[in-house]
Amino acid sequence: MGSTTTKVRQNASTRKDTNSSMADKKQIFDVIVVGSGASGGWACKRLAEAGLKVALLEAGRPQSFKNFSEHKPLFDLKYRDLVKSTVTKTRPIQSGFDICSEYNYTWFANDLDEPYSTPDDKPYQWLGRLRMTGGRTNVWGRVSLRFSDFDFQAASHDGQGENWPITYKDIEPYYDLVEEYVGICGQAEGLSHLPDGKFQPPMALTCQETLLRNRAKEKLGWTVTPTRSANLTRPLRDRARCHYCGPCERGCQSKSYFNSAFTTVADAVKSGNCTLISNAMAYKVLMDANTNRARGVHYVDRNTLQHHEISARAVVLCAQTQESARILLNSATTQHPAGLGNSSGALGHYFTAHIRSAGGSGEMPAFDAKPTLGGPHRPVGFYVPRFRNLKDGPQSKDFVRGYGFEGDTQIDFNWQADGFGEAYKKSLLEPKTQVGVTGFGEVLPRWDNFVEIDKNKVDKFGIPVLRIHMSNGPNETAMLKDIATSAGQLLEAGGAKNITTYNDPPRGRWAVHEAGIARMGNDVKKSVLTPFQQTHDVKNLFVMDASGFPSNPCQNPTLTIMALCVRSCDFLMDEMKKGNV
Amino acid sequence: MNSRSILPIISQPSKSLKGLTRREVLQRSLVVMGATFATSLVAGAHPVVRHLSMLASAQGVPDEANWSPRFLNAGQNNVLVAISDRMLPGARAAHVNRTIDWVMTVESDENRKLLTRALASIDTQAVKQLHSGIAKLSPDQVDEVLSFCSEQEPPHAEHDDDSAGWKLNQRTPLTGAPNLRDHFEYLKGWIVASYYSSEAGLRELGWDGVNYYESPAECEHAEGHQ
Numbered sequence: 001m002g003s004t005t006t007k008v009r010q011n012a013s014t015r016k017d018t019n020s021s022m023a024d025k026k027q028i029f030d031v032i033v034v035g036s037g038a039s040g041g042w043a044c045k046r047l048a049e050a051g052l053k054v055a056l057l058e059a060g061r062p063q064s065f066k067n068f069s070e071h072k073p074l075f076d077l078k079y080r081d082l083v084k085s086t087v088t089k090t091r092p093i094q095s096g097f098d099i100c101s102e103y104n105y106t107w108f109a110n111d112l113d114e115p116y117s118t119p120d121d122k123p124y125q126w127l128g129r130l131r132m133t134g135g136r137t138n139v140w141g142r143v144s145l146r147f148s149d150f151d152f153q154a155a156s157h158d159g160q161g162e163n164w165p166i167t168y169k170d171i172e173p174y175y176d177l178v179e180e181y182v183g184i185c186g187q188a189e190g191l192s193h194l195p196d197g198k199f200q201p202p203m204a205l206t207c208q209e210t211l212l213r214n215r216a217k218e219k220l221g222w223t224v225t226p227t228r229s230a231n232l233t234r235p236l237r238d239r240a241r242c243h244y245c246g247p248c249e250r251g252c253q254s255k256s257y258f259n260s261a262f263t264t265v266a267d268a269v270k271s272g273n274c275t276l277i278s279n280a281m282a283y284k285v286l287m288d289a290n291t292n293r294a295r296g297v298h299y300v301d302r303n304t305l306q307h308h309e310i311s312a313r314a315v316v317l318c319a320q321t322q323e324s325a326r327i328l329l330n331s332a333t334t335q336h337p338a339g340l341g342n343s344s345g346a347l348g349h350y351f352t353a354h355i356r357s358a359g360g361s362g363e364m365p366a367f368d369a370k371p372t373l374g375g376p377h378r379p380v381g382f383y384v385p386r387f388r389n390l391k392d393g394p395q396s397k398d399f400v401r402g403y404g405f406e407g408d409t410q411i412d413f414n415w416q417a418d419g420f421g422e423a424y425k426k427s428l429l430e431p432k433t434q435v436g437v438t439g440f441g442e443v444l445p446r447w448d449n450f451v452e453i454d455k456n457k458v459d460k461f462g463i464p465v466l467r468i469h470m471s472n473g474p475n476e477t478a479m480l481k482d483i484a485t486s487a488g489q490l491l492e493a494g495g496a497k498n499i500t501t502y503n504d505p506p507r508g509r510w511a512v513h514e515a516g517i518a519r520m521g522n523d524v525k526k527s528v529l530t531p532f533q534q535t536h537d538v539k540n541l542f543v544m545d546a547s548g549f550p551s552n553p554c555q556n557p558t559l560t561i562m563a564l565c566v567r568s569c570d571f572l573m574d575e576m577k578k579g580n581v
Numbered sequence: 582m583n584s585r586s587i588l589p590i591i592s593q594p595s596k597s598l599k600g601l602t603r604r605e606v607l608q609r610s611l612v613v614m615g616a617t618f619a620t621s622l623v624a625g626a627h628p629v630v631r632h633l634s635m636l637a638s639a640q641g642v643p644d645e646a647n648w649s650p651r652f653l654n655a656g657q658n659n660v661l662v663a664i665s666d667r668m669l670p671g672a673r674a675a676h677v678n679r680t681i682d683w684v685m686t687v688e689s690d691e692n693r694k695l696l697t698r699a700l701a702s703i704d705t706q707a708v709k710q711l712h713s714g715i716a717k718l719s720p721d722q723v724d725e726v727l728s729f730c731s732e733q734e735p736p737h738a739e740h741d742d743d744s745a746g747w748k749l750n751q752r753t754p755l756t757g758a759p760n761l762r763d764h765f766e767y768l769k770g771w772i773v774a775s776y777y778s779s780e781a782g783l784r785e786l787g788w789d790g791v792n793y794y795e796s797p798a799e800c801e802h803a804e805g806h807q
Binding site for chain 1: 668680778783785788791795797799800806807
């Protein structure tokens, strides 16, 4: 990121000019993009490379290769990642994300500085709040799956919720564009409900996974495919192919996984048209009451706590689903008393995520393999596309929609060996071949899953925080039960022994795949955004993260977030050319 | 996973950090360091190789010549050294006691108490069993004490519901006062984690410092898997 950091305009804390509020007001950008993650990166790249002057507000610090630690062995780490309190002291919530460790926890929001609230009976872990350029793409799981018309028209199949106001044909060219830039490895399977993409070669399945794939197809008719993932298996531009070191969530010196910090954001900055403003906590969108247009963004410098305003012809929020909703709700004015874009009253409602608190594991044959730390580590495993409630298949009596499984194989050491001394060391080397699967299930959008501004709490920066109301409904409860059952069926079909399944709904574990809150639609009375993610109420205000999803299909959402964002940016630029924005 | 629970952290099916045992925390870290089939091939052309040659040196556990414990007292340290080297031969050379002492400087009060209580309990057992503190026993005698401790039944039980033919994880929390087996397992958790996060321990498990591989492990069974 050398080229990125040299062109980054440092925030007010690093400049001598402390009267930067005035300085900010001097320049009027074409577009302000809030957030530099998957969607924000694409928005600033698409707009800046087209010649628009873009200000990119990022709540976190600049990312740098010197922060990456994927090759650092445990003994070079201060506390060897053995002391939980080093992480939990300041990240008691973020540490619930299993990739938040001593290696990278400072990339995550300090939960004490940036709280939120929930009702006592509805605990919700808001995980994956990154505070680095690149946002969640620094640590994401990289699973990249397309949605289909079956997903976009799901309400027509089962009567639940609303259809999407777009079709697969609308988004398909943008999927192609994004996949070819990001670099997705995967295998075509010819499934209509999980469309194939522009894939780089897949990463190979292990022996155990090959066995599982063959038997699952033969006995259950289910597909087991190498995970479609944003990891390069072929070089792409200045990015090298994966070198199989393992922990992508600590960064990648060779840029082999997709991280917007060294791809889309770097491209945008390189264009000379994008100004990255780091450590900028967006507070609210500023409105011109006379024209009913957004005129800029009010943000707080996280180092100096000074307040700033920045101006533009259009504002694009890509701050992450809940964060974008928070900004809109905090932007209430006399003319928009319930928050910007909220004339429908739908803003904040229909909040969804993926349930992921059910699955299973079992022991598979080792096929003569021995556990060792001296070998390649594939960064992804396998995926089992949705098989329940398909259009032409049998329908469950207990729930609608469906789920997919993410899984992988580990030939691990026998860490639970009994005893001590040389006998323990010998037992430790006995291979434990485990195949594990976790279900990722669709959560129906419901009015009573919502976020609002907590009137009694502000964060360290004085910005009112969210109160999140999120719980399982009967559909999710029934789905979780089925996930545990089908995990067992899958593993049994694959020949696994000592199968253990789990279904743990009380823990409220949600995947970091939030969506909804500001849903798209053609009906201004029922939706917040147009099909191009433009607010119905304010024509130069867009929300291009997952907030606009009318539903949250079980496939991982990031690829669709990026594709929709590019599509909406093209619309925005057309509207600007026409003088409509 | 059907792992046995170890004081003080109970295994949970959902892998939040708070739910991991000490060995599971280590396991999580090691899983991403290596894998299953040792087929490393270093290729100078890949950009990461240049980076790897410039990696910074160690900055972890202090390794000064005149080391003295920061958290443990001298007696506790001697007990820990005696136990750790019999628990895992090589632990003394890998300075496992120093690692544990170091991390205890930032550990919670609860874990500090559990550690010192475990050391004291096993030392007391040595006196009771062999009339001497464990630090003064021969290696065989230390083994005798550790064997006694490791053969005690933990005072807690697991509960597995049967669901759809598979065991559904429903672990119950540990109840009752910890016994010698719990103290043994607690110390073992720390010693195993500290040893196998050291360079010596990692190398024993096959780690060779190589972070570049041409390809992931692939199935080499021509007959396939049906």
